[in-house]
Amino acid sequence: xxxxxxxxxxxxxxxxxxxxxxxxxxxxxxxxxxxxxxxxxxxxxxxxxxxxxxxxxxxxxxxxxxxxxxxxxxxxxxxxxxxxxxxxxxxxxxxxxxxxxxxxxxxxxxxxxxxxxxxxxxxxxxxxxxxxxxxxxxxxxxxxxxxxxxxxxxxxxxxxxxxxxxxxxxxxxxxxxxxxxxxxxxxxxxxxxxxxxxxxxxxxxxxxxxxxxxxxxxxxxxxxxxxxxxxxxxxxxxxxxxxxxxxxxxxxxxxxxxxxxxxxxxx
Amino acid sequence: xxxxxxxxxxxxxxxxxxxxxxxxxxxxxxxxxxxxxxxxxxxxxxxxxxxxxxxxxxxxxxxxxxxxxxxxxxxxxxxxxxxxxxxxxxxxxxxxxxxxxxxxxxxxxxxxxxxxxxxxxxxxxxxxxxxxxxxxxxxxxxxxxxxxxxxxxxxxxxxxxxxxxxxxxxxxxxxxxxxxxxxxxxxxxxxxxxxxxxxxxxxxxxxxxxxxxxxxxxxxxxxxxxxxxxxxxxxxxxxxxxxxxxxxxxxxxxxxxxxxxxxxxxxxxxxxxxxxxxxxxxxxxxxxxxxxxxxxxxxxxxxxxxxxxxxxxxxxxxxxxxxxxxxxxxxxxxxxxxxxxxxxxxxxxxxxxxxxx
Numbered sequence: 001x002x003x004x005x006x007x008x009x010x011x012x013x014x015x016x017x018x019x020x021x022x023x024x025x026x027x028x029x030x031x032x033x034x035x036x037x038x039x040x041x042x043x044x045x046x047x048x049x050x051x052x053x054x055x056x057x058x059x060x061x062x063x064x065x066x067x068x069x070x071x072x073x074x075x076x077x078x079x080x081x082x083x084x085x086x087x088x089x090x091x092x093x094x095x096x097x098x099x100x101x102x103x104x105x106x107x108x109x110x111x112x113x114x115x116x117x118x119x120x121x122x123x124x125x126x127x128x129x130x131x132x133x134x135x136x137x138x139x140x141x142x143x144x145x146x147x148x149x150x151x152x153x154x155x156x157x158x159x160x161x162x163x164x165x166x167x168x169x170x171x172x173x174x175x176x177x178x179x180x181x182x183x184x185x186x187x188x189x190x191x192x193x194x195x196x197x198x199x200x201x202x203x204x205x206x207x208x209x210x211x212x213x214x215x216x217x218x219x220x221x222x223x224x225x226x227x228x229x230x231x232x233x234x235x236x237x238x239x240x241x242x243x244x245x246x247x248x249x250x251x252x253x254x255x256x257x258x259x260x261x262x263x264x265x266x267x
Numbered sequence: 268x269x270x271x272x273x274x275x276x277x278x279x280x281x282x283x284x285x286x287x288x289x290x291x292x293x294x295x296x297x298x299x300x301x302x303x304x305x306x307x308x309x310x311x312x313x314x315x316x317x318x319x320x321x322x323x324x325x326x327x328x329x330x331x332x333x334x335x336x337x338x339x340x341x342x343x344x345x346x347x348x349x350x351x352x353x354x355x356x357x358x359x360x361x362x363x364x365x366x367x368x369x370x371x372x373x374x375x376x377x378x379x380x381x382x383x384x385x386x387x388x389x390x391x392x393x394x395x396x397x398x399x400x401x402x403x404x405x406x407x408x409x410x411x412x413x414x415x416x417x418x419x420x421x422x423x424x425x426x427x428x429x430x431x432x433x434x435x436x437x438x439x440x441x442x443x444x445x446x447x448x449x450x451x452x453x454x455x456x457x458x459x460x461x462x463x464x465x466x467x468x469x470x471x472x473x474x475x476x477x478x479x480x481x482x483x484x485x486x487x488x489x490x491x492x493x494x495x496x497x498x499x500x501x502x503x504x505x506x507x508x509x510x511x512x513x514x515x516x517x518x519x520x521x522x523x524x525x526x527x528x529x530x531x532x533x534x535x536x537x538x539x540x541x542x543x544x545x546x547x548x549x550x551x552x553x554x555x556x557x558x559x560x561x562x563x564x565x566x567x568x569x570x571x572x573x574x575x576x577x578x579x580x581x582x583x584x585x586x587x588x589x590x591x592x593x594x595x596x597x598x599x600x601x602x603x604x605x606x607x608x609x610x611x612x613x614x615x616x617x618x619x620x621x622x623x624x
Contacts, residue, residue: 036493036513056315056331059292066285073278122348132348176268184270191274206339210349212305212330222310222333229311 023240030233037230047234054231057219061235064199064216067130071137072194078138079145079190084179086146087153099150105143110203113140118207128210136208137198144197145190152186153179185254192250304544305330307340307351309531313552314564321551327544344369350540353548358393358530359444361400362603370399371535377546380553388530388570391600400532401549404567406504407590407598408445408527411511411519416498425453425522428499433479436498440506441485443609443616444601445527446473449501452524459602466615473619483620492517503529504588508566519587525597530570 030048034041051057082102089095117136118128126132156179164178180187202217209218220232306313310333318329332351334340337360344351345367356364364370375381375397384402394400412422416436420427428437428449439446448458450469460466481497492500493513502510507519533552535545551557555573562569562578568588569575575583583589590598604612 055292059289062285062289062292066282066289069278069282069285073275073282118342118346118348122346126348128348180268180271187271188274207342210332210343212303212332214332219310219333222335 026233027237027240030230030237032230035230037233047230048238050231051234051238057231057235060214060216060219061239063130063213067133067137067215068195068198071134071198072141072191075138075141075194076145076187076191079142079194080149080180080183080187082142083146083149083153086150102143102146105140106147110140110201114204114207117204121208128208129213132208132210133205133213133215136204137201140201140204141194141197144193145187148190148193149183149186152183156182188250302326302541302544303328303330304352304541304548305332305350306548307332307334307343307354307536309333309355310335312355312531312565314561316564317552317557317561320557321548324551325544325547327541327547329548341367341369344536344538347538350538351536352539352541352545354534354536355403355531356400356534358391358400358532359601359603361532361534362393364534364536365394365399369537371537371539371542372398373401373535373549374546377543378550378553380550383553383555383558383571383573385570385572385575387595391530392602393530393600394532400534401553402570403531403533403552404505404562404565405528405530405570406568406588407521408448408501408503408529409507409519409521409587410499411492411502411507411517412499413492413495413497413517415516416495422499422520423523425449425524428479428501429453429476430479433498435479435481437476437479438481438488438491438497438500439483440488440500440502441483443613445501445503446483446616446619447612448527448601449473452522452526455524458525458527458599459604461604461608466611470615470619474622477619477622489513505567508588512566521587521590521594521598523594523597525599528595528598528600530600531567 029037029040031043031045032040033044033046086095086098086102089098114136117132117139121128121132121135126135160178160182161174164174169177200217202221205215206218206221209215216235223229223232304327306318306329308331312333313331315331318331321327322329334343337356340354340356341360341364343349344354344364361370378401381397381401388402388405389397410422410425410428418432420430420432422428427433444458447466447469450473451458451460451465454465454469454472456462456465456469460469482491484491488500488502489506489510491497492502492510495514495516500510504519504521511517511519533549535542535549539545552561553571555571555577558569558571558574559577562571562574563582569578575589586594
C-alpha cells in the first residue's frame with residue numbers, strides 16, 4: 001500500500017513537471033541577454049524594461065484585462081439569472097432542451113462563433129472595436145457561468161426555500177438571503193472560468209477586433225511571422241506571476257471563510 | 268450576498284482604474300480623436316520610430332493594427348466594420364482583392380517618391396501599371412542549409428536536394444505553390460506552368476524526393492532549422508534572414524535554376540476613411556532614408572533604389588538577399604492561375620504529401 005502511494009506521488013510530480021515545464025522554460029529565457037530562446041548568454045532585465053516602455057503593448061494588456069473583467073462580471077450576472085430560470089422550469093423536457101442548447105454553445109468551435117459574430121456585427125452596423133469584443137466575450141462566457149452555477153442550485157434542498165417562505169421571507173429576501181449566499185461558491189467559480197476564457201480567447205476575438213482595439217492574444221499571434229521577441233516572454237512571466245498571486249489570494253480567502261464557518265458550527 | 272456585492276464593487280473599481288489608465292496612456296502618446304490613420308500590417312513589420320516620425324511631421328495620429336495571414340486580412344476588409352486606410356498584402360492577395368473590388372486606385376500624382384522604386388519591381392504581372400499597389404518589401408524562395416550537416420558540400424541548385432546524401436535531412440515549407448514551383452523549376456519549367464504534362468512530370472520528380480524529406484512544416488520551420496534539426500530547408504528569404512540571425516552557421520542560397528520572387532505591397536482598401544492621409548503615408552514610406560531605416564529594422568529586402576544606396580554595404584552587398592541581375596532575371600512572380608488551376612496545384616501537392624517513402 002505504501003509503495004503504491006509513493007508511486008502515485010511520483011506520477012503526480014511527473015505530471016505537474018510536464019505541465020509547468022514550458023512555462024518555466026519561457027520564464028527562464030525572459031532573463032536572457034542573448035535575444036533568442038536558443039542559448040542563455042547572461043542575466044538581464046532589459047526585456048522587462050522594454051515591456052514597460054512599450055506603450056502600445058501596455059495599452060493592449062490593459063484592454064485585455066478590462067475586457068476580461070467586464071465581460072466576466074456581466075456574463076456572471078446574466079448566467080446566474082439564466083441558471084435560476086432553468087432550475088425553476090418545472091417541465092422536464094423544456095429543462096433538458098434549455099440545458100442542451102446551453103451545452104451546444106459551449107462545445108461549438110470558437111472559429112464559427114467568431115465568424116458569425118463578425119457577420120452579425122457588420123450586418124447590424126456595430127463598429128468593430130471595444131463594444132464588439134465585449135459583447136462577443138459576454139456571449140461565449142454566459143453558457144460557462146450557467147454550467148458552473150447549476151450544480152449548486154440543484155444541490156440546494158428545496159426545503160431551505162420553503163422554510164424561508166414559512167418564516168415570512170418575501171420572494172426578494174429568499175433570493176438575496178438564502179439562494180444567492182448558498183450558490184456563492186458556484187458564482188465565483190463561474191466568474192473565474194469566464195475570466196480565464198476571456199483572457200486567453202484568440203479565435204473569437206480575432207474576428208471582432210478592429211479600429212485600433214486589440215487584445216494580447218491577437219497581438220502575439222500576429223507577431224509570429226516576425227518571430228516572437230523576448231519581450232513577450234517577459235510579459236508572459238509577469239502575467240503568470242499575477243495569476244499565481246490571484247489564485248493564492250483566492251485560496252486564502254476561501255480558507256478563512258471555511259474556518260469561520262467551522263467555528264460557527266462548533267458553537 | 269455581501270461577499271458578492273463586495274466582489275462586484277471591487278471589479279467595478281478595478282475596471283474604472285484600468286479605463287482611466289488606458290486613457291492616460293493614450294493621451295500621453297498624443298492620441299486624441301481627430302485626424303487618424305489606421306495601418307493594417309503584419310506584426311512588427313515597420314519600425315515604430317518611423318511611425319512616431321510620421322505622426323510628428325504630419326500631425327496625423329496612426330493606429331497600427333496587425334494581421335497574421337493574407338486571408339484573414341481580406342476577410343476583415345471585405346466584411347467592413349473597420350476603417351483600414353493602408354494595408355500590406357502579399358502579391359497573390361492583390362489580384363484577388365482587385366477582383367473582389369476591395370481596393371481603390373492610387374493617385375500617382377500624390378506619390379512623387381514613387382520614382383525611388385527600382386524599375387525592376389514596377390509594373391509587374393499582379394498589378395500592371397501599379398494602379399493599386401506599391402511594393403513594400405520583396406524577397407525570394409530558396410534553400411537554407413547548414414554547411415556542417417551537408418559535409419561541406421555546396422548547395423547551389425534545387426537538384427542538390429535530390430542528392431541521396433540528404434536522406435531524411437530536408438524540411439519543406441507547407442505551401443503548394445512553393446513546393447510545386449520547386450519541382451517545376453528543377454526541371455527547367457516556369458513555376459507558373461499550367462501544362463498538365465509538365466505538372467505531372469514535376470509531381471513525379473517530387474515523389475522521388477520523399478526519402479530526403481524529413482517533414483513538411485509551417486512556421487515552426489524557422490525554429491527547427493535554427494536548432495539544427497535538419498540540414499536544409501526550403502523557405503522564404505524573409506524567414507531565412509531570421510533563421511540566420513538566430514544561428515550564424517547557416518547559409519541561404521537562391522537556386523540557380525530560378526525561383527519565386529515575392530512582394531509585400533502597400534494598398535489602400537476600399538474601407539479607407541482617410542485617403543489623403545493614406546497617400547501621405549505611402550509617400551512617406553517611399554522616402555529613401557525612411558525606407559532604408561525600415562529595411563534595417565525589418566531585415567527584408569527593400570525595392571527602393573535610393574534607399575539601397577544609403578544602406579550599409581554589408582546589407583546592400585549581401586547577394587543572398589539582394590541577388591545580382593543575372594539571378595533576378597530567372598526569378599518569377601506568381602501569376603494568378605485562377606481558382607481551378609490553383610485547386611489542381613493544391614491537389615498535386617496533397618498527393619505528394621501523401622506519397623509513401
